[in-house]
Amino acid sequence: MTKATPAGTHAMRAQIHLREQILGGELPGGTRLFEVALAEQLAISRTPIREAMSRLAEEGLLERVRGGGFRVRSFDFDDVMDAIELRGVLEGTAARLAAERGADAAALARMNRLLADLDGCFGAAPGQVDFEAYAENNSRFHAALAALPGSRTIEREIARATQLPFASPSAFLPDSAQLAAFRLSLNLAQEQHRALIEAIAARQGARAESIAREHARTAQRNLHHILAGDRALIGQVPGLGLVAQ
Amino acid sequence: MTKATPAGTHAMRAQIHLREQILGGELPGGTRLFEVALAEQLAISRTPIREAMSRLAEEGLLERVRGGGFRVRSFDFDDVMDAIELRGVLEGTAARLAAERGADAAALARMNRLLADLDGCFGAAPGQVDFEAYAENNSRFHAALAALPGSRTIEREIARATQLPFASPSAFLPDSAQLAAFRLSLNLAQEQHRALIEAIAARQGARAESIAREHARTAQRNLHHILAGDRALIGQVPGLGLVAQ
């Protein structure tokens, strides 16, 4: 078979295909997925379909149905808000533990390098930002933060919680870039990044935790703004397509 | 077929069997699980074995291996400590959100009933406790607490985080009951339960969060005590058998 999609196995291709359909809103929340129908549609057998659905359930995009089978999980805006709140709590915990336990010099140096990378995304004039680079560096910064306390458990749970696209630290960045207000909010976000690392370096656990939580609330404000006015942006924020309208 | 085990399908039986072996320490962390070997051992085919392993990966007991297959996750004592810390953080968040958003009267009445049930487990003399009933009521109390803010997201993530047996709110209760110190610590725990509900009712979010975190640290102290002295108790705490010695 000519590999139309980049993955090696049929199961992976099916997983990617289904994930795209779910995230794109083509398979709305609550939709039950039937093995035979999907197998015919993708021209493969039921076995890799089951494997793909199983992995998507681990990802949190599908849920198992009583009596067998899977259904697309449904998310409303409260779920999104709470998922972001939860990310703030978990990143806050990572920050607090890093401060309390003490991050070694090399790790702090790495965080400062990531801060500098983020600084480099801002142009001379206010509101001038390289969004793509910012989003990329922002993801790196948050991933490094999760690893800072040196706890597999914390790092793993943060990875899990930020797996759903609307809960990702960069969810509201690149595609919401049209609005001047959003662009300017990046300056605030970067100030929070800087203060966060400063607090961790100074072993100020409570301060670090509080900053990380407030940082996540920026995303909550952006979401609220989209809801209040620019609902047209819903389709442009990655992963917001699967949220019930 | 005579159903020797309580579950209906072969996959469920395999899942239960493997879970018991992992929790009991018979399959140590890092052990790779091979489909064919397990299929022969359980006298079923590979298909339900795969299904069972996939579900155990969702549970957090197995992890997928690069190139296919599964391996038993390994936990050291740091992982256990961090998992308990994380439970405190998440339950603290549930308590804070319940306080901030306001729990309705019916829900608070239910929590007070659960408090009374826990009170009923204590006898007249100090150190006299019905452990089995306490553990059962304690689980109910913590489950109700997770549901108190009315957030599916929070409730789901708390359920996930307390799924690993050593992270459960009742992990260190029933089987550690021999020690007088542990028995007496239940009085403190119940005082914390009471103060927690009081704080939520009074909309004192920060206080409620702080109490819930400190409450979880009781389990951390018990674990530390087991490590420092009574390592013989390791086998008696449910789920501590899978922790690397």
Next chain:
DNA sequence: GCAAGGGGAATTGTATGCATACCTTCCCTG
């Protein structure tokens, strides 16, 4: 001595047919 390549065994990936359980619908009966 080391690295690169090849071969073979072990393990997972996939297809398919049959078994089974569940749900719906329709008919029969009270």
Next chain:
DNA sequence: CAGGGAAGGTATGCATACAATTCCCCTTGC
């Protein structure tokens, strides 16, 4: 007309055969 039971259709559960991949080790060449 209502309730219950039976039958059929539909979906998943399971077994098995075969394909493909991967990994390890051994060999060979530099």
